Amino acid sequence: MLKVLIKKQIGEVFKGYFYNAKKNQMRSKFAVALWILFFVAIMVGVLGGMFGYLAFNLCESFLAAKVGWLYFMIMSSIAIVLGAFGSVFNTYSGLYLAKDNDLLLSMPIPVNSVIASRLLNVYLLGTMYAATAIIPAVIVYWYVAGITVARVICGILLFLIISMIVLLLSCILGWVVAKISLKLKNKSMVTVLTSLAFIGGYYFLYFKASDLIHNVVINAVVYGEKIKGVAYGLYLFGRIGEGNILATLGFFTAAVALTVLTWMVLARSFLKIATATGKTARVKYVAKSVKEKSIFGALLAKEFGKFTSSANYMLNCGLGVLVIPACGVLLLVKGKAFLPVLDRIWSGYQDAAVVLIITGLCTLTSMIITAVPSVSLEGKSLWILQSMPIEPKTVLRVKATMQFLLSGLPMLFSCVCALLVVKADMSVKTLLIAMPLLYAALAAVFNTMIGVKMPLLNWTNELAPIKQSGAVLLSMIIGWGSSVALFGLYMWQGYKIGAAAYLGIWMIVMAGVTIGIFRWLDTKGAKLFASL
């Protein structure tokens, strides 16, 4: 029984490797092997390699300073954070709010078997993430400090202790996420904001990590003594990796005890959490007058409604909405300092910095691709638009308009920011505003065209059209490719005719292509949409 449940759990987590959501069919054995190989390469090669490299950098310095325990404390912390955060959403969806809780609980399966299978799944995934950091750390230590029996035994036990701590933290964090999720009303917006906070935090740490590690390495002895003084437990924890049998046995016993406690708590509360309805307070409808909308307005409101209701949609197709104005502000703050530097570097290429800014803004516009999956996202609800008295061309125009509004308005703000710091002729300055806006319009109609030409309507998970479709990839490649071409061609030959003439030519070409695609959407595109 337990084996069957575990197999089902693991199969669910790695479903993407065996099942093609886009084509709604199982993958071939060859494709499965390739996906697994790819996964192993990412985990061992990329993550393992990255932490192995970090371990090498830290280990020698810490050993030289005779604070090997600090090395293990840092690497263990990384492994625990990675394991716990890497699997927290899996814990949330797999342990507490699994979709098949009702089904399994209605079957003659002991509740303990359900918990055990779910817990083992959480344990394995958390351990997998943690292993990418702690295994390289232990191996590097053995390599640098030398292998002894005590170090091998303690190293293995350290790995097990960390895996148990990760399990405990995953359960606690998963429980917190599940509790919050049950109460939240605007889950999508909260998910987006949380994700943005994580992305922001990640980049902050990424840029600061080098300084931070450098600082710790230089002052290893001082920090080591401080930590030892205020948190002796952490010192003892670090000593496990060094081969301290006593510390190892102490922490191992504590970890096993905590795991047993976790099991007992879960066994008591699982049924209550798993069967909680989790509905937010029911809002009773109170009739109120609403303003009538035109068909175009109603469709546009519907598109924005869909966009703001899906965290996946916002994060994967609309992140540029925030990034573009942020870059505008950055340009405003730092522009006066770095633009003269660029002018000096490219002294032979007049206005190259302006062309670069325009290229940058166009590249950022390519991050907004809401129109690409918008046709596919109609999915099973496509019948609504098709059975109503709506011209298909209006539907496509609306989808293009939403993308244009999402990219054009932040773009306008950034263009104004750029204008304030750029020194150029009036003609070039005019193009600095016109060009990115026209690019946004072109991207909007082009992405709508791709969306209607490459629809994916039989998806079971909305991530398939949003993230995994060929249409999205094609849109991004063409978007970035055209941006690169804009700057590359200028630096190659364009500068000879001057920025104004060069950008003018681009404007004429882009306007022509935009009008061409717009007409296509109104005619052939509309027919195509009607026949979906």
Added chain:
Amino acid sequence: MLKIEHLTKCYGEKKAVDDLSIHIQKGEIYGFIGHNGAGKTTTLKSVVGIQQFDEGKITVCGESIVESPLSCKKKIAYIPDNPDLYEFMSGIKYLNFVADIFAMPRAQREERIKTYADLFEITDDLAQPISAYSHGMKQKLAIVSAWLHAPELIIMDEPFVGLDPKAAHLLKEMMRKHCDNGGAIFFSTHVLEVAEKLCDKVAIIKQGQLVKAGTMEEVKGDSSLEDVFLELEAE
């Protein structure tokens, strides 16, 4: 009101609908019966203009669904077999969306939303997201949205599935009233007892072909509709 003439639709080699002709007059409730995969849904989808067909002609109030789709669709309301509505909208937003598309004035839409939502007892739930609705509630919302803009012709695919007995009874009353007021209804169903009691006319389709059509008396004679249907299926 609705004329389907020699309708043929193929999926690859297979003829899903084969030379089907049905005429529906004003005031008629027309039932459409057939086994699973007989071609009912394909026919209904062709009528509302969301399915292209290979041969034949479909006209709504004299206008072709192919040549004047917008004009036809303004007169039609459609309820599919599975009410896949916009889950990200609340019930009231969806109804207002439909009202906007059909350019309904504010006072009229407010009055009709209240009337029909009250009838189906979903008024209190209109602020809830559709994703939180049960299948039956979604079906009720789809019915309210269909009646909202007072269409002349209502096309329904298995409309009673998921409805509680009270709502099913209400729907039957509304269907009768709609047709008594000059409208027409064309719907598919597997519930033969309902079809027998409710329909003025009925058509039985088998493997894409019309095997029997006419008034209820013409089709069933002295037998029950179930007997006639099973007899035809066995042939």
